Amino acid sequence: MRFELTKEYLEKLQESIQSQNSAWIKENVLELQDVDIAVIINALDRDEAEFLFNQLDDDLQGEVLTDLDDDVRERLLKSYSSKEIAEQIENLDSDDAVDVIGELDPEQIEEVISHISDREAVEEIVDLLHYEDDTAGGLMQKEYIKAKADWPVNRCIIELRKQAEDVEKVFTIYVVDDNEVLLGFLSLKRLLFADAKTKISELYQDKNMISVKTGLDNEEVARVMEKYDLVAVPVIDLQGKLVGRITIDDVVDVIKEEADKDFQLASGLSEKVESSSNVWKISRARIPWLTIGMIGGILGAWVIVGFEGGISKVPALAFFIPLITAMGGNVGVQSSAIVVQSLARGDAQLGSLWKKLGKESMVAIVNGLLLSTIVYAITLFFGSSTLGLAVSVSLFTVTLFAAVFGTLIPLVLDRYKIDPALATGPFITTLNDVLGLFIYFTIGMLFFGI
Amino acid sequence: MRFELTKEYLEKLQESIQSQNSAWIKENVLELQDVDIAVIINALDRDEAEFLFNQLDDDLQGEVLTDLDDDVRERLLKSYSSKEIAEQIENLDSDDAVDVIGELDPEQIEEVISHISDREAVEEIVDLLHYEDDTAGGLMQKEYIKAKADWPVNRCIIELRKQAEDVEKVFTIYVVDDNEVLLGFLSLKRLLFADAKTKISELYQDKNMISVKTGLDNEEVARVMEKYDLVAVPVIDLQGKLVGRITIDDVVDVIKEEADKDFQLASGLSEKVESSSNVWKISRARIPWLTIGMIGGILGAWVIVGFEGGISKVPALAFFIPLITAMGGNVGVQSSAIVVQSLARGDAQLGSLWKKLGKESMVAIVNGLLLSTIVYAITLFFGSSTLGLAVSVSLFTVTLFAAVFGTLIPLVLDRYKIDPALATGPFITTLNDVLGLFIYFTIGMLFFGI
Known part of the structure; x- marks a missing residue:
């Protein structure tokens, strides 16, 4: 009924492939649904995948192709001629056929199409190839x-x-x-x-x-x-x-991809990566955001250098650097996440900008007051009450600023047609780090009269 | 065809409700689909919502009820008797009927059911009420x-x-x-x-x-x-x-809610909140994570106090506190996000723990080496080459640790049946802040021989 790929199954299969045990494969693989076979092939290495894929008939090959991970499919298709690919996709739904051949280079697409015997299918595929991938035309099928x-x-x-x-x-x-x-x-x-x-x-x-x-x-x-x-x-x-x-099945994929993308942006991953991708690809996907974080850190260092005189007079000010940066980042991300979600749901156009800002500011004031009070009490253990006042007033101010920026940035990005989910990532954290440090030391200097 | 709620429409509607202009409402609201009417009612204030809802016939009231925001529905239902609610839900699909009355208190559910005349419908509803909300039984309907x-x-x-x-x-x-x-x-x-x-x-x-x-x-x-x-x-x-x-339509809702929840956890929001929720509710949803961030900040202060002697000898060490905490946080969130996503897709059980850790460590080494080198070059402008070495070696070490923790924590949470998405939020950032500071100052002390 429902198939779960287990370690034991995979080991048994790999043994059978090694020993070319077609009987076992026939009984245990070919009876499965195409999506399950695709999951299995995704988990095999290159040669095993090719061997197993070759055991399938043309139609099943086509169905499995539509379910494979992109890189696995690309690798497999390389070992087939245009004519063979044409046979594999001939019985697919038009949208799936286009998805499979859409990734080939233009000349090969032409070649594959020339080998499809069903004229109606060819016309449907050619028509669908005209539409942009990420539009209704790119999602639709001709079967209705x-x-x-x-x-x-x-x-x-x-x-x-x-x-x-x-x-x-x-x-x-x-x-x-x-x-x-x-x-x-x-x-x-x-x-x-x-x-x-x-x-x-x-x-x-x-x-x-x-x-x-x-x-x-x-x-x-x-x-x-x-x-x-x-x-x-x-x-x-x-x-x-x-x-x-x-x-709806194609749209469920869109919804999932969209959610994954937002989650990845919020987590500082800039490319679509899967845990199966190789080390270089994963590293590359992370570098952009890490670089932004690094620049933020350097700018932060630069701000602190600017206040070096003050720190050497009141070294205890340095103690609370992590507190200020952490809180600024957290509040900023929380505020922007709320805005990003309401933009994604499409229900953001009604509330006006000022109303949103007002509300976020109110929330920031409530939370800022609460946390500042607690922090004031705690800082008394670390030093003078002047220090406590400086830290808690800074914390309150940083909270308020972070909330305002957290709200504004996704709205501005959206206005300029940039994905607002970008704002929830390291971007806002970094901005708030630098801004927070500046506010903190300025207030600190004022309180200590430096 | 497709309805979009505009500011103009809403103003016109509010006017019509004020002036009790039933003709306008009939022509411009009652012709819409139930979900559109629900969107409109969600946007109205309490009295307006009630007036408009009363213009609908029983069946439409039932359909609209299933689409309303939870708090709006709860408020509306309070003004109806059990008999009236029974009439509203009588023609709904069994799963929707249960969703509507499931939120009432047990005695009222009994009362509502006693007023439903269709015996078969009553049996279906009673049967469905047995199942837990978040199981297949809680999602299913009796109409097939x-x-x-x-x-x-x-x-x-x-x-x-x-x-x-x-x-x-x-x-x-x-x-x-x-x-x-x-x-x-x-x-x-x-x-x-x-x-x-x-x-x-x-x-x-x-x-x-x-x-x-x-x-x-x-x-x-x-x-x-x-x-x-x-x-x-x-x-x-x-x-x-x-x-x-x-x-599938009910399942699409599950998928969306799940994605929203993960995104909110990653952004440090601990309760389901919408931008329409009130200030207190929003504030409360943010307090838990802010408190964790605050505790992290205080612990960070405590770590720095422990190294106060070193800082007073080499004040420049303080400059790079934000760099270390920012990078530790970013790397940790990136690593855990990848693990959380593969757990959510259900394809995490195959790869062994050690393989995952090995790969994340490799990625961390690649990125750590790259960024440490750049940072080394930049720190030369801020002070001695010893400082540069201390900062870049710390940065590399923190990157590696953050990657390992980022990978391990969601896997451990998942093992103990806790939602692994918790790890991508402020939790991992906070942990890495404190740990990173400790590593940084320890290495700094070693390099400067303090």
Whole structure:
């Protein structure tokens, strides 16, 4: 039923591959679902993966290809000719076929297409290749069921029977006019239970019809399908003609990727990396943010140098450097995370900027007062009450500034069409470190009258 | 078609509510989809929300209730009697009905149920109330279509017609034996195109049948549906009997919530808060992590006090405190984020602990060497080459330690069934701050022979 890849299974499989034990493989691998086979191949090394992949027939190879990790697929495809690739993808859904060959270089794409015998499939693939990856057009597939409004139910069933051969999951029948303009939809359930003579135009619904245009950004598509609980959404062109449909499984991938990306940005990873990537790739993905952190640290050092005279008079001021930088960073990240999430949900346009800033400032004042008071009490153990006052007033001020910057930066980034999640990462922490140190030492100097 | 809530619309609506302009409301609100109406009501204040909600008929009230923000729904429900609530939820899908009344107190749930006239609906609701919220049982609904294996197609269509009245989206027909044990599934498409006399037992598929048990954790349900690209999954009890189904729209919500939670944990927010929550709630959600940050800052101060003698001899050591803490924090968060993501994807069980640690250490060595070299060059401007050496050797050591801790902590948390995403938040930053300072000053003392 549901397959879990275990260490034992993997060892047994690797043994069978070593000893070319096709019988074991046939019984234990080929019976699995394509996505499970893909998980297994992802976990094998290059030669083992190739051997196992070669045991699959063309159709299964195609299905497995769509589920493989990008780098594994790329490696595997290199060992096949354009003709072989054409055979593998021939029976895939159009969107999956495009996903597989989309990564090849343009000449090879042409070659692969020239080897596909089904002319209709070729046309669908060529059409889909036109659209940008991250738009509704890039997500959609050509497999859907459509009915003309003027058909009666019995003719409709005959026509649909032909169309349905290519469509794995039907969900909904889209109803179009003679110009292919989308009019509405009809559930299979409704068709199934209707009288044979009834015209489709009397059956279909147009109220609550949601469609998306080919150019819509794929995150927006995800938001629409999520909001309206859709399992499939029809895609129309500028003239309103039906050109494809997007199914929820592809959108779930978009949602996951989006969430992963935000999480990675917040954690200071600048490229998509998986724990299976190699050391160089992982290192490279981390360097940009670490460099920003380093520059922040150097700027921080520079600020402290500027106040060296004060520190040599009141060395205890140095004790609380980590407190100030840590709190500035934490408050900044918290404030920006809230803004980033409401931007991602798309419900940020209503509240005005000033209202948001006001609220964040209020929160900062509440938390700042509370923490400053506690810190004041604690610092008394470290030195004079002047020190305590200097530290707690600084902490309060830094908290307030960090909250304001944390709120503003993602909003500004969003305004300039830059992913606001960038703000939640080391960027805001670094900025607040430097700013916090400056505020801290300035206030410290004032309190000690230096 | 697709509705966007604009400022202008909201102002016009508020005016209409003030002037009790039911005609405008009827034309501009009641025609919208329930989820859009819910978005509008969420944006209104208490009295306006109540007025608008009262304009809806019972069925629409029920649908809108399921889409409202939790606190808005709770507030609205307070102004209705148990009988009125019963009428509102009577036509909802069983899972939505349970979601609405699940938040009421036990006595009121009993009262509401006693007012529902449809006995079957009552039984379904009572059954669903037994399951934990965050399990497959808590996610499932009682609306699904099932067929007995020994029915012929024509009888099946008659039976399904009855069942289908209550089921909004059919997707798949589940095939059961006489004991209600799930045998397999049958697509509506296959049924539609089959001969009237064929037995269901000859039509249904059992290969690739995926089902989940009632007790399965809802994140695991999401993982299964995502992996196998399912739009609906049947839920079975311990005896293998079919007891419900879960549809993808509910699972998309689980995926989103899970991603939001991870992002919030990584950003130091400990409770589910929305930007619409009030100042106290937001402040409270941030206090736990800020307190940890504060304790870290105080511990850091304590570490520095311990090395006060050294600092007074080489004051320049204080300059690089922010650099060390920032880099330790950043590296730690990066390392733990990678581990958290691979744990969330469920592909972490294969790679052994040592392999992971080895790889993270390699990455840390590469990045540590690179950054330490740059920092060494820069520190020469700030003082002696001994200082440069001390800072860059410390930086390298801290990077390595932070990477090891960043990798270990989420794995340890996961082992003890604590959400590993906790590690990516201020927790790891704070730990690395204190540890980093200790390493830095120890190495500094050694280099300067203090």
